[in-house]
Amino acid sequence: MSDFPTEHVLLTPGPTPIHPRAMQALTRPMLGHMDPEVFALNSDIQADLRVMYGTEPETFTALLAGTGSLGMEAGFANLVEPGDEVLVCANGSFGRRMAEMAARYGAKVRLVTAPLGEAIRPRDVAAQLTDDVRMVAVVHGETSTGVLNPVPEIAELVRSSGALFTVDAVTTAGMEPFHMRDWGVDYAYTGAQKCLSAPPGLAPIAVSERAFARFGARRTPTPLWYGDLGGLHDYWVGQTYHHTVPVNLHFALQAALRAALEEGLENRQRRVRQMGRVITRTLEPLGFTPYVHRPEERLPTVLALRLPEGFDDAGIRGQLRQRDISVTGGLGPTAGVIWRLGLMGESARPEPYRRLMTALGDLLGDRDLADRYEHHLQEETRELVSV
Template identity: 40%
Template sequence: MSKLLAELNPSPRILMGPGPSDVHPRVLRAMATPLLGHLDPEFLGIMNETQALLRWVFQTQNTLTFAVSGTGSAGMETCVVNLIEPGDRMVVCVHGVFGQRMVDVAQRAGAEVTVLERSWGDVFPLEMIRETLRKVRPKVLGIVHAETSTGACQPMEGLGELCHEYDTLLLVDTVTSLAGIPVEVDRWQADAVYSGTQKCLSAPPGLAPVTFSPRAVEVIHHRKTKVQSWYLDVTMVERYWGQERFYHHTAPITMIYALREALRLVQEEGLEARFARHRLHHSALRAGLAALGIRYAAVEGHQLPQLNAVWIPPGADDLATRRMLLERFGIEIGGGLGDFKGKVWRIGLMGYSCRANNVLLFLAALEQCLLAQGVRIPEGAAVAAANQVYREHGASQAVR
């Protein structure tokens, strides 16, 4: 390496894809804070505060609530490998990429997996799940609350009770839902829940908030085999995040600073206000897209406000449009994954990215991109429709 590398100087972006979302300036600033040691009494205090806020945002009293030192997928793996022992039966509900991923993770952990499938964009009716639980009697049922690949929101009502009827633990993926729409771990009676920091929490990727119910902890403490992953073994991690403060691995200190600050912002806004903000800007975006004739990929009534997966309109080129949005306007949106590759766009309105400015600019930019490709759309209609929603809503739209 003879040539010295230039200074880091990335172009400014507006992150409206499936995550990461834009990070609030206060969170960025928190990361420039000089480090404490990972066993410093002050850092242990910061860990306690972060855990308390995580419990609140998860709406749970679970003691074993902390941030896994990895991204959302490490959170998934943590939940699976701690609950599953080789030969255990697990049912995984698959209606998108992240359900598929859970199947793979569970099989690698030695689970006998039964896959319950549903069309992409659809959700699972309770009765369909009951049927399978009755037949399979699994140790664990895994389901994705907010499917990032389809924009579908799985209803959680009654699912925990149903699982417990069959002595099954309920494992829930809330990577894209936490802090964007209600996640109520205790009311849901969920037993293991994981999330990520780079979606509606609007911190950078790098940590996976997780929480385990007392029922799950009981199961983990009575395992016959060691957890296959040393790094993700919560029986050891809980001694570091718990009272003992026993060294396990070095916590990613700066990322914890970021998460704490991101959670503080959620706390200052309030959960209800935050959910309402996500709904409002979703309505405006949705009205704008409807004015262009663009339709949602997820079934009606189960569409996530924070992740708008829509069919690419006829005449528009997937890559060309996304490249134009990125290069001309600095706007990132996501393409489709798996079955939806080349067919859908995923427009994120998550956390700090979920703002009127972004909705209006995106609709204006999309209009330009579509017109440039000769797609026939009513000029000005998208922005007008969005503005109509904001006007009806009345309240001034503070940029948060």
């Protein structure tokens, strides 16, 4: 009998199924966090993160020993001081989390909002972007609603203002091309367990030279010791002790990150969009419809679908869970209104959703559901990237 349970199908907005190469890397013998081989590994990770984020050649990149929320918090802890004006774009739960964190570090927070299911409007950002704003922060892909915010357009506004620009790339980096240098992003972060399909527990970050200069000019010490950019730089660049890093998670992330870059970010972008079309067309006859009305505002990596009228959300998800399939419902105001289907990393493949369609068809008495899925999949097969 296997020591492991039956493979569970994760179709959530995170975590995602672990990439096979990352799983293998987890089982390697332990090394010390100050070992020369680990420092060499870290250097490779830094270089690959620069490619993933599209940074300048010497941009500081690193892994924080925590999830994406630590990446979010470290940005405000290092780059915001009490009294700073911070403009936060909030059109969902994670934009609101940004605002809360910034306020806890003493920022005077202004909000730019949009209705749930709609993207932030650049004109609304421009209306509040005054000379005293020290930072603008936005979630690229709002996981809670499946909205893709117009980061390039917002970045263009921020570039001429002198403010730092912070971007939550948790559901975009590693699956969607991200152009930190060209857009003018100063601080970006994601979570290992999202688009890269590595285990949870690491937050890859990238910090521009401009942001590092702001950090260096702080009037007060960074209140978050664990995520202090100076201490992190000492370890990642100076190779001196700061804290014990989770070594095997570094090896696993490096394996998953290298696999993503070998596949190619544009190929991954194509793959996720193709799978999104297949799933949407398959579920449409049941009454599932896109929650985000404007196609250009739909986040490809988190497919938000409005549920059919009378659909037993909790009941069906519970029955799917009994069949080792996890899907996620809405968050907060969208609970019972939408499903959020993860299409990040290894979840954006035909087989996991084949399992879902077979089970869902059985539960709903729709004998044609699995066949419709295969039909739409075949229509896309010629362009589906197989790795």
